[in-house]
Amino acid sequence: MKAIRHAMLRGALHAARGLALALLLLLAACHLPRAPLGPAPAAAQEYEEFVDVVPDSAFEAKPKIPVSYQTSYQYDQSRDAWLQSLGYNPSWKNLALGISGETSTTEDVLKFGSRSTNGDFFGRLDWRVKPRLVLSMSGRNSMSSISDGIQASTSNQRRNGLTFQSQYSAPPIKKVQLTVIGSTEFQRNYDLRLAERALTPKTGEPDSVAVQRDSSFASGRLDAVRGTLSWPFAKGFLLSGSAYGSQTKPITTVRRFRGTDPVAGDGGRIDSIDIRRVQLPADNAIIGGGLTVDRIRGTKVLLESKRTGTDQVYFDLGQLKVEQLSNDGRTHHLRVEVVPKPGIGFNGDAVLRRSLKEYVARPNLNALVTTRQASGMIFYSSAFSQAFLNFDVSRARAERQSTGNGNTITRVVTTNLQQRVFGRLYLMGLGSATLSSYRYTFVPDSTDRTFSKDDRDVASAFASVGARYAVTPRCSTTVNFSISRSHNVAIDSEQSSGNIATTVYQVNAALRLPLNRNLSIWQDYIATATDRAFDYDQDRDGLSRNFRIETSIADTLFPFAFVRLDHRYYFFDQGEFSPLEAGGGGARLYAPTTEQAQQALDGRIGIRPVQGITLIVKQSLTDTVNRDLVTGKQSETGQWNLSYGAEINRSFWNGAGLVGSIRREERYNTQSNVAGALGSENNWLVSIQFQKDF
Amino acid sequence: MAVFAFVLAGGVSCDLFETRTPNDPGANTFPCASLDAAENVYTNIKLAYGRGDGLACYVSSLADNIVFDFDDNDSLTAPAGQFLNWTKAIEQRVAQNVASGADEFYLQLRDSVIVLSQSDVETRRYAYEIQFKGSGIPDTLFQGLAEITVRKNAGGQWLVGEWVDRPDPAGTTSRTWGYLRQAYRIGF
Numbered sequence: 001m002k003a004i005r006h007a008m009l010r011g012a013l014h015a016a017r018g019l020a021l022a023l024l025l026l027l028a029a030c031h032l033p034r035a036p037l038g039p040a041p042a043a044a045q046e047y048e049e050f051v052d053v054v055p056d057s058a059f060e061a062k063p064k065i066p067v068s069y070q071t072s073y074q075y076d077q078s079r080d081a082w083l084q085s086l087g088y089n090p091s092w093k094n095l096a097l098g099i100s101g102e103t104s105t106t107e108d109v110l111k112f113g114s115r116s117t118n119g120d121f122f123g124r125l126d127w128r129v130k131p132r133l134v135l136s137m138s139g140r141n142s143m144s145s146i147s148d149g150i151q152a153s154t155s156n157q158r159r160n161g162l163t164f165q166s167q168y169s170a171p172p173i174k175k176v177q178l179t180v181i182g183s184t185e186f187q188r189n190y191d192l193r194l195a196e197r198a199l200t201p202k203t204g205e206p207d208s209v210a211v212q213r214d215s216s217f218a219s220g221r222l223d224a225v226r227g228t229l230s231w232p233f234a235k236g237f238l239l240s241g242s243a244y245g246s247q248t249k250p251i252t253t254v255r256r257f258r259g260t261d262p263v264a265g266d267g268g269r270i271d272s273i274d275i276r277r278v279q280l281p282a283d284n285a286i287i288g289g290g291l292t293v294d295r296i297r298g299t300k301v302l303l304e305s306k307r308t309g310t311d312q313v314y315f316d317l318g319q320l321k322v323e324q325l326s327n328d329g330r331t332h333h334l335r336v337e338v339v340p341k342p343g344i345g346f347n348g349d350a351v352l353r354r355s356l357k358e359y360v361a362r363p364n365l366n367a368l369v370t371t372r373q374a375s376g377m378i379f380y381s382s383a384f385s386q387a388f389l390n391f392d393v394s395r396a397r398a399e400r401q402s403t404g405n406g407n408t409i410t411r412v413v414t415t416n417l418q419q420r421v422f423g424r425l426y427l428m429g430l431g432s433a434t435l436s437s438y439r440y441t442f443v444p445d446s447t448d449r450t451f452s453k454d455d456r457d458v459a460s461a462f463a464s465v466g467a468r469y470a471v472t473p474r475c476s477t478t479v480n481f482s483i484s485r486s487h488n489v490a491i492d493s494e495q496s497s498g499n500i501a502t503t504v505y506q507v508n509a510a511l512r513l514p515l516n517r518n519l520s521i522w523q524d525y526i527a528t529a530t531d532r533a534f535d536y537d538q539d540r541d542g543l544s545r546n547f548r549i550e551t552s553i554a555d556t557l558f559p560f561a562f563v564r565l566d567h568r569y570y571f572f573d574q575g576e577f578s579p580l581e582a583g584g585g586g587a588r589l590y591a592p593t594t595e596q597a598q599q600a601l602d603g604r605i606g607i608r609p610v611q612g613i614t615l616i617v618k619q620s621l622t623d624t625v626n627r628d629l630v631t632g633k634q635s636e637t638g639q640w641n642l643s644y645g646a647e648i649n650r651s652f653w654n655g656a657g658l659v660g661s662i663r664r665e666e667r668y669n670t671q672s673n674v675a676g677a678l679g680s681e682n683n684w685l686v687s688i689q690f691q692k693d694f
Numbered sequence: 695m696a697v698f699a700f701v702l703a704g705g706v707s708c709d710l711f712e713t714r715t716p717n718d719p720g721a722n723t724f725p726c727a728s729l730d731a732a733e734n735v736y737t738n739i740k741l742a743y744g745r746g747d748g749l750a751c752y753v754s755s756l757a758d759n760i761v762f763d764f765d766d767n768d769s770l771t772a773p774a775g776q777f778l779n780w781t782k783a784i785e786q787r788v789a790q791n792v793a794s795g796a797d798e799f800y801l802q803l804r805d806s807v808i809v810l811s812q813s814d815v816e817t818r819r820y821a822y823e824i825q826f827k828g829s830g831i832p833d834t835l836f837q838g839l840a841e842i843t844v845r846k847n848a849g850g851q852w853l854v855g856e857w858v859d860r861p862d863p864a865g866t867t868s869r870t871w872g873y874l875r876q877a878y879r880i881g882f
Contacts, residue, residue, distance in 0.1 A: 112839065112860045116766055146766040153861060153868055155770045193771065195868055318771035318873070325773065364830040365773065367881035398881045402830035403795035404787070411710055435711040438790070454746060454794045457713035488750050489713040497719035498726055498750030504849070530849035536719050542728065544850040574730060574850045594730070596850075624813060637813065 053179055053228065054126050054134045054167055058096040065090045066693035072660075075686040081106040094128040116146040136165040155317065158190040177230045182223075187250070189218040193317045211268075213257040216315030216322075220250025236295030244286040252278045252322060254315055278322050282311040302335040321361040328356040343381045350374050356400075364402045371396040384420040389413070406440035406452065424470035430482075433461045453492040460486040478510045489535070499535035504528065522552040543590055544574035560609070566602040571595070575629075598624045612650025616663075618643040638670040645685075660688030726751035729851040732816040735844045736803070739854070744792055744799035744824075753786045757845065757853035760785070764872035765838075765860050776876040784879065791878035798827040803840070814846040815855075821862055822871060836874045837865035 071084045085102040103119040124138035140161045147154040165183035195212040224246035231239045258271040290304035308329040316323040332352045339345040353371040373394035380387045392412040398405050417429040436459075440452035466480035487501040508526040515521060526548045533541050547570070554564040575592035604618035620641045627634045645663030652658065668680035724747045727734035738755045742748030762780045769777045793799075803820040810817040824836040841858040859872040 112841075112858070114766065114860070144770070146770060148765070148767065148861060148863070153767050155767050157770065193767070197866070198864070316771070316773075318768075323773070359773070362773065362877075364877055365776075365880055369881045401880045403828075403878065404791045404880055413711075433711045435713070437714070438787075440794075454790060455714075456749075456790070459711055459713045461711065487713060488753065489716050490747075490750060491714055491716045493717035493719045494722055495719075495747045495749065496716040497723040497747060498754070499716055500750060500754060528848055530851075535716065537723055540726075540728065546848055546850070548848075572850055594850075 053181065054096075054136060058126055059091055059094055059128055061093055062089075062091050068691070068693050070689065070691040072689035073686065074688075075684065077683045077685075079106065079108055096124075096126040098122070098124040112148060114146070114148045116144070118145075119143045132169045132171065134167040136163075136167070138163045138165070153193065153195040155194075156190075156192040158188075160188040162186045175232050178227065180225070180227045182225050185222045185224070187218070187220055187222060187248075189216075189314075191216045191315055191317055208260050208262045211257070211259045211261050213259075214255070214317065214320055216252055216254045216317075218250045218252040218315070220248050222246055222248040236293060238292040238294070239289070240292070241289040242287070244284070246284045247281070249279060249281040250313065252280075252313070252315060254278065254322065256320060278313075280313045280322070280324065282313055284310040286310070298339045298341075300335075300337040302333070302337075304331075304333050306331045316361050319361045323362065324360040326356075326358050328354075330354045345379050346376065348374075348376045367401045368399045369396055370399075385418065387415070387417045389415045404440065406438065409435070409437040409439065411435045424476075426468045428464075428466045428468065428480075430464040431462065433459075435459045449492065451491060453494055455491040456495075457489045457491070458486070459489070460484070474512075474514050476512050478508075480506075480508050482506050497536055501533045501535070503531045503533075505531075518556045520552075520554050522550075522554075524548075524550045538577075538588075539579060541577050541588075542574065543577070544572065545592075546570065546572040561605070561607045563606075564602075564604050566600075568598075568600040570598040570600075572597075573629075593628070593630050595627050595629060596624065598622065612648060614647045616643075616645060616647065640668055640670060642666045648688075654692070656690070656692040658688070658690050660686070662686050662688070722747065724748050724751055726754070729755060729853065732844045732846075732852045735852050735854060736806075736818060736820075736842065739842070740801060740803050743789065743801055744796055744826075746790075746793045749786070749790055749793060752789055753782070755854055756782050756785065757847065757855045758782055760854055761856050762872075763856065763858040764876075765870055767861070767868070768859075768870055768872045768876070772873075772876050776879055777872070784882070785875075787882060788875050788878050791880065792828075792874065795828040795830045795878060796826055797829070798825065800825040809841065810843070815843065816852075817841060817843040817856075821864070823865075824871060824874060826874065831874075831877045833869055833874070833877075835867050836869045836871055837862045837867050838870035838872075840871060 065088070067086065067088045069084075069086050071082070073083075074081045081104065083102070083104040086100065088097070088099045090097055099122070101119075101121045103117070105117045106115070108114045120140070120142040122138070122140045124136065126134055126136045128134050138161075140159065142157075142159045144157040145154070146156075163183055163185040165181060167179065167181045170178040170180070192213070192215040197210045197212075198207070224244065226244040227242065229239075229241045233239055254274075254276045256272070256274040258273075259269055260271065261268040286306070286308045288304065288306035290302065293301040306329075308327065310327045312323075312325045312327075314323055314325075315321075330353070334350045336348045337345070338347075351371070351373040353373070354369070355371075356368045357366060359365050371394060373392070375390065375392040377388060377390045379389075390413065392410070394410045396408045396410075398408070412432070412434045414432040415430070417427075419427045421427055435457065438454070438456045440454045442450065442452045462482065462484040464480060464482035466478065468476060468478045470476040483503065483505055485501065485503045487499075489499050490496045506526065506528045508524065510525075511521075511523040513521045513523075527546070529543065529545045531541075531543050549569045551567045552564065554562065556562045573592040573595035575590060575594070577588040577590055580586055580588060600620060600622040602618065602620040604616060606614050606616045608614045618641075622639045622641070623636070624638075625634065625636045643663055643665045645661060647661045649659050650657070663685045664682070665685060666680070666682045724742065724745070726742065726748070727737050729735060729738075735755050738748075738751050742752035742755075760782050762777075762785070764777050764780070802823045804823075805821040807819040808816070809819050819839060819841045822836075822838060822840050825834060826836065827834055839860045839862050841856075841860075842854055843856040844852045845855040846852050859870055861868045861870050
């Protein structure tokens with residue numbers, strides 16, 4: 001008995017020590033002296049907080065791993081894109097090598113003709129010198145080039161980095177696992193923005209363009225140290241923490257050029273050149289800690305806290321200034337998970353978050369946002385039933401902003417229920433309600449208003465009930481009814497005239513009927529009514545209704561061919577309500593003003609001449625009738641669509657694979673009595689991907 | 695099951711999701727065109743953007759899954775994350791900030807070109823110019839080309855589905871609408 005008591009006491013002491021340390025760490029995280037964000041924040045240089053610890057698994061011997069190559073090409077009526085990637089990651093007992101590269105080119109051919117090219121090349125070598133010591137070297141080169149099709153402006157970016165890193169994992173002492181990483185990265189960043197604008201020529205002078213060329217070159221060394229700690233100090237208690245600190249002092253050279261060039265011939269004029277050299281230090285610190293308590297069966301508690309103080313200095317191409325951004329963040333999170341018995345559970349979260357962002361070149365983006373958030377979820381699951389209920393409330397307070405200061409309150413509740421009634425009959429229900437309330441800071445003015453004129457609430461709700469009956473495992477029918485409503489409410493009289501509530505009612509049903517192994521029939525029915533009600537302008541209230549039936553019949557004639565037939569019927573009308581009688585009495589009757597009826601018939605045949613290649617031809621006809629019920633006018637249009645092409649999904653020699661499709665689409669209109677509606681359009685659509693391991 | 699239904703019903707009935715009571719606008723009525731024609735959507739953008747009383751009208755003209763395609767150069771030159779995940783909800787808050795941050799706002803959409811016109815989709819390209827004066831930013835002129843695609847949804851409404859924004863080579867500034875927008879995405 002004495003031994004048991006002694007063991008319990010020792011366990012309690014361990015727990016108390018662990019708890020004290022955890023609290024100390026959390027306290028440190030909460031009151032960490034801010035990294036010297038100082039007068040001048042940091043580097044154009046991006047710091048990398050989450051550089052992965054090199055795991056032992058990186059040295060699993062895989063010396064004969066192949067080089068993998070992949071390329072893809074896509075083309076449609078507005079865009080074409082080509083992407084290539086290459087990867088090679090062999091590893092040996094104490095050595096791991098990783099090389100990867102990716103390039104992509106995109107052209108926005110029909111819209112504005114813009115073009116962008118991106119490339120990224122990365123290499124890394126890890127060498128396990130001793131069982132607990134790993135030395136690493138990595139290099140990265142990335143580029144981005146974007147030009148507007150009209151050549152109004154072009155932007156280029158280059159990022160180069162070379163990193164040397166050492167990692168030491170201390171031998172576990174009383175289950176404490178500690179890993180420390182130190183690194184030095186040499187960085188070179190280059191940005192260029194070129195803009196040209198045509199100038200109106202004076203009489204007798206040649207056409208010319210104004211040229212604006214802004215560039216920056218940043219060079220620096222980023223020294224960083226990071227550590228992670230994991231300590232299961234007692235059974236069911238785990239203390240974890242991580243810390244990161246870095247320092248850099250990059251030199252940024254900014255060059256701004258303004259000039260004029262003739263469109264043809266030589267010459268040109270320099271209007272101004274401005275060259276500046278800036279050196280600003282940047283320090284970053286991030287510390288976080290967490291305590292996980294998993295002592296009581298079915299219950300888990302997690303308490304974590306994080307504090308970040310980071311700086312960035314970079315050349316802002318938009319502002320043409322050296323930007324100094326400081327970011328101060330704090331997050332505290334408590335999570336409780338309780339599963340008293342299988343199938344029933346509760347999760348609760350409470351989060352406090354504070355984010356302060358301060359810019360020098362763009363002070364309009366300064367913001368201090370403090371958020372308090374709580375959420376809870378109950379779930380229930382059994383062989384016949386499944387249900388969950390989720391509730392989320394949050395309050396975000398925005399301060400120090402140029403506009404939009406104030407509180408945003410959000411409440412969300414969602415639920416989902418599913419119950420098997422008997423046999424193969426299931427009932428399903430979904431529900432949600434949301435309120436977003438924007439309460440801006442009120443600045444007293446000459447009016448008698450007591451709140452901000454911008455105050456606004458947005459409420460929405462959704463409910464759905466349905467049933468599914470599976471006649472056989474492959475044959476089923478589904479019926480569903482849903483209502484969704486949203487209400488947009490501006491509070492002030494200057495803005496409330498547009499307040500509107502939109503309600504959508506929908507009934508849908510589906511039938512899935514496979515008649516035999518080759519022949520299947522599907523049918524879908526959907527009826528929708530959309531009601532729009534203005535709070536203060538009832539003359540504009542409106543209603544629209546539509547009804548749709550879609551039928552599909554598919555038959556696999558032979559193992560190498562299929563045929564499919566689709567039919568769609570669509571009816572739509574919309575209209576207004578009659579006004580109330582003088583004095584506000586009487587009923588408001590609905591009178592449709594326009595209606596549309598549409599039928600579409602699609603037929604397609606597919607043949608697979610060889611494994612992995614399918615040839616498909618599709619023909620469709622759509623007939624649309626529009627009626628104006630007020631004037632009695634009617635118009636009818638027909639549209640023919642023909643599509644043919646091939647789909648491919650096949651493997652070739654030695655693991656090479658080709659996946660994609662090529663398709664020609666042709667469309668033309670007929671029977672039109674609407675001026676300008678006749679016409680045709682033809683497009684090629686291509687999407688192809690090739691991959692191969694060498 | 696009963697517990698779930700009870701909690702849900704309780705939450706809704708306790709007015710947790712109730713909006714505040716707005717003030718009657720009286721005679722102040724913003725002329726928002728109905729969305730039964732593609733033309734009206736462009737008109738709403740032109741008239742409603744940049745106005746506090748037009749915000750509901752502007753936002754009602756956007757599809758829930760609207761996609762914004764800002765100029766790559768703008769994305770490259772803006773602080774990291776300024777254009778990230780630009781959804782309808784973000785656009786609404788930004789439009790609100792632009793409206794409340796503007797002391798003077800004048801938007802002109804001109805040189806309309808119909809790029810695509812079908813029964814349920816239409817794309818127009820406009821050269822735009824925004825004259826702006828606000829306390830948040832020093833810039834006062836924004837120019838560019840906006841290619842706006844509107845689509846007819848199942849309810850018969852025409853809504854903006856895609857919005858492409860590029861600089862105008864014929865303009866006098868490369869500051870675009872997207873540049874103005876990102877300048878007012880603050881704190882979210």
